[in-house]
Amino acid sequence: MKLTCVATPGSGGDYHTPASHLLEVEGVRLLLDCPVDLSALAAFAPVPLGADCGDAGDLIRAVPYYWSPAAAAAAKAGGVDAVLVSSATGMLGLPFLTRLPSFANTKVYVTELAARIGKLMMGELMEMHSEFVRYYGLDTDGSPKWMQGEKLHKLLSSLQNIVIEDEGMDLAPLMPLYSAPNLEECMRKTQTVKYGEEVCFNGMLMLKASSSGLELGNCVWSIKGPRASITYLPSTLFVSAHALDCDYNSLKENDIILFSDFSSLNVMDENNENLGENAMVCDDSLLRADGVDEDEYVQCLSKNDDIAEEIERISFICSCISDAIKSGGSVLIPIGRLGVILLILEHISETLLSSNMKVPIFMISDAAEKIISFTNAVPEWLCKPRQEKLFSREEEALFGHVELLKEGRLFLFPHLYSKGLLAAWKEPCIVFCLDWSLRHSTAVHLLRRWHADKRNLLVLEQGVDTELTLKPFTPAAIQVLECSFLSGIKVRKVNPLLSVLKPKLVLFPEDLKSRCPSKEDAPWSYLYYSKGKTIEIPNTREDFEVGLPTDVAFGLQPRQLDKAIAVARLRAKLHLSKGQYVLVAPKDQSDESNRQLLHWGAVDAGRLLSALQEKGIECAFPADDDDGPAGCERSILITSPGEALVKMAPEKTVIYCDDESTTRLIYDALSSVCNGI
């Protein structure tokens, strides 16, 4: 087994750009996630470049290229057999790959819901891209001019995580966007699964997605091979306010954990170090105490402290929004997180209602209508309290936005220029859009409209290079609220999680080693991985497990070799199905089943002679045969029932005989004095 980490989370963080790996199991090459780092978009100037385009002077004025190290690495590897996708964002780069001939037979596994959201996101991305194409025209042949100059350098430095080596810098991850047919092609290669559904790849690997808790449809993958079982653990939440919580119980059987949650590297955790101190203490005591039982770890995991903080943050955002509205300003919320949008929608409606403010809420995106309607029809993918809304008879919907829509307070439009928008438009208002790079025309238009008024509010996600992102809109008087959101496991929960899962081996990011010290005296071992390096992973089982049906077992003819060992020759068909090898009795049982085919050790001439004589065979050593030293060739002459000669050397015996029945008699006698099977 081999693991190569091909990309660590980009500047968008774990949520928008999860890490990506190449994993080879029993000869099968798997790509784990294939995101695109969209933060690179900030280096491009928004279109159209109006007169008031602020300080966009040194931004790249061209059709954008997109940064996907994962896609580049997989392409360089010459194709993969399958791709396991853990989130909608983890599939954004896939159409780059599936259009290549070496990926013609690649199969993509992704949860039903992540595929749906992913497709909408890719559609949205292509729609935004087409705005650039409309403005600049299609790329002419060859790489664009900006790719050679100073601008490129700027672009790359905007991708904070990339170490720029001036010499031999690899530009392969920088790609022109895929087309709509590419996207269709990608979706055709996709096999969607539900949580807990087992699918079999190649007859050999059993794949199973379990909820990861971070976002609707996000999953942890179990990869079960014949000799090892691996958990691919991307960013995970144990208690969520919208998505089904991480189902860690289903991961307990796996031997190896590929820990791929880099979220604790994020800025957010640093800020919260103080906040988490209490919990840290609790965790330390847990770690120190001997014989802490599993329940305490489970309690630590399922404590809803993280989500309580998240709800607090959402409430804070809502209070800022309501302040802006009160002062007569409008609010733009370009946030690409579905869960956060749904939660803000729910909270803001309460906040506005309680302060008796009536302002329209707009969601302007190609995908808005679809997203809003399907989120109310996917109870299986939601957290337990929301599922209860389906089972209890009091609630009419799974999310609060259904009510908002019904009451005519929430409006959904694909574009700013959509029919009917003007009629509904009223300022101040609240506008959601899914593009967080601020390069989509919706965000661009509204920012141009609102940036000069300090009563207005822009809610941005932290981690984005705000300065670069807002450059085209400077000087800006608009208030900017930078928020951070939960993106994965908190450091303090890592060791309790591992204690619950009880793996044999943990593959851990080298980068996280210092932030998240490995547990001393842990019953599992660690292997550290870092980007671009390939590590060998030992199998947990040396042998394969094979099922032997009772009817085949009963047909065996075992031979006792000594007190402790018996052997039997086995003839069967080996079937491989759903990750399990089974020996099946062949339809035509050959009559040679008692024939020995393998012999070992030396044949004692004297014992063979008496064995032959016991069978009524007349035989003798030749006259000139003397009982020479061991290792010499000896012969036995047979005269009746047929004529034959047996020659014995230490490593082989030859029977010279023309008569079949005599040969058989000799063979039987020989078998009785020689080890064989």
Added chain:
Amino acid sequence: MFDCGMHMGHHDHQRYPDFARILAATPGADFTSAISCVVITHFHLDHIGALPYFTEVCGYHGPIYMTYPTKALAPLMLEDYRKVMVDHRGEEEQYSYEDIQNCMKKVIPLDLKQTIQVDRELVIRAYYAGHVLGAAMIYAKVGDAALVYTGDYNMTPDRHLGAAQIDHLKLDLLITESTYAKTVRDSKHAREREFLKAVHKCVSGGGKVLIPAFALGRAQELCILLDDYWERMNLKIPIYFSAGLTIQANMYYKMLIGWTSQKIKDSYTVHNPFDFKHVCDFQRSFINDPGPCVLFATPGMISGGFSLEVFKRWAPSEKNLVTLPGYCVAGTIGHKLMSGKPTRIDLDKETHIDVRCQIHQLSFSPHTDSKGIMDLTEFLSPSHVILVHGEKPQMSFLKERIESELGMPCYYPANNETVSIPTTKNLKISATDKFIASCSTSQARDSTQKSNLICGNHLSGANGDEKLAEGILLMEKSKDAKILCEDELLQLLGAEGHSLQFEPLLHSRIGEAETDIVDDLASE
């Protein structure tokens, strides 16, 4: 325990399963320890009606599984039934409203295809069964022994539900429903057209259409059919739902759209097909309003309640139309209307109804017909088949067909009868890398997953032309048995191989026993 239903025809202790038999089979145990889990296939009362009694009165506390829609919709059915039982018939209640609530709280919801490890040995998985929203076929596996229990299923898609879908599975046993063990049905479209024609003719003549229906299932199916027809024909005549239950049911259907047919799911990207355009709430005062309309009213067989109330008013006019479901229990007005053409129905000694209205009998059934049962059985190719949920003579007919045409032993045990089925058992042994490599696994890799009529994963490597694997099974004391290759055995034993050759005897050889042996190819 698969399903925990009740018999609608009985009003005494026979209405519930004989739970005592569970305890009789495992002496000394209580219900909770005697059963690993209860799995409910769908929300119909003959499959779930006794569940609150079993958990709240008998005291079963183990896990209960059912799909998301079943968990959401079952309480409506149970409460409706409880009300009819207690309020209308004045019977002693078997379980209370709280019992239903408490019972449902214990239910673990299942998603389709989700593999659930119930305990160390038992694994269950639900497959789409059609029939009603949330209906599932259940695959269960203990060790190597596996079976499928179908519950009720439909092999042809209807307006709002898809056809049953299952993977190729290696099964020791298939337990299938056999409601229509002998019937083969014709095309559904003709029957739908007939229904729509009858309704359209009635309303265009100014008549009223009464569609008695149970709240869940057929009502949504017919509603989609009508709403769609109204849209196409640009009809403005109102379609009403009798208040309460059905509107509430539609709300559930909206959240559970993922469980409907592919066609509905595809059409639903923005507009929810259960947001009916032409359907509105019915007010009691509308009964005597003039003008045409279509009304859905519960209960389905006009056995009482609102549908009876409306029937009394509308039946005397020949302009009106009453549609009846395919099956009505004896004793209901629906049953009386179906058998013969009565012109007068006596409700009791004092009240009678003159029936002059048109009667249209619906023949949509959400059950598979006998062809569907045969198709599913052939597709799954189990080692044994058991027929349930049918009538004896028809089951006997189907048993003969399954045994003669498919060559599978088939049973249809009566209540309280036990059938023993032999199951597969595999011993777990290990095999060396070399042995596995020596067997050609490449075929398994090449065989791509084939889709079949019911779609799903094909057993790979199940084709008959693999190479025979040959190895040595090594059994050592206090170690697992292991298969290895010949040379690995020699290496393990620390022994040298001893080759055995057969050569023709040349007479000259006997004389010159000392000469070297010719290194000929071994021949036999």
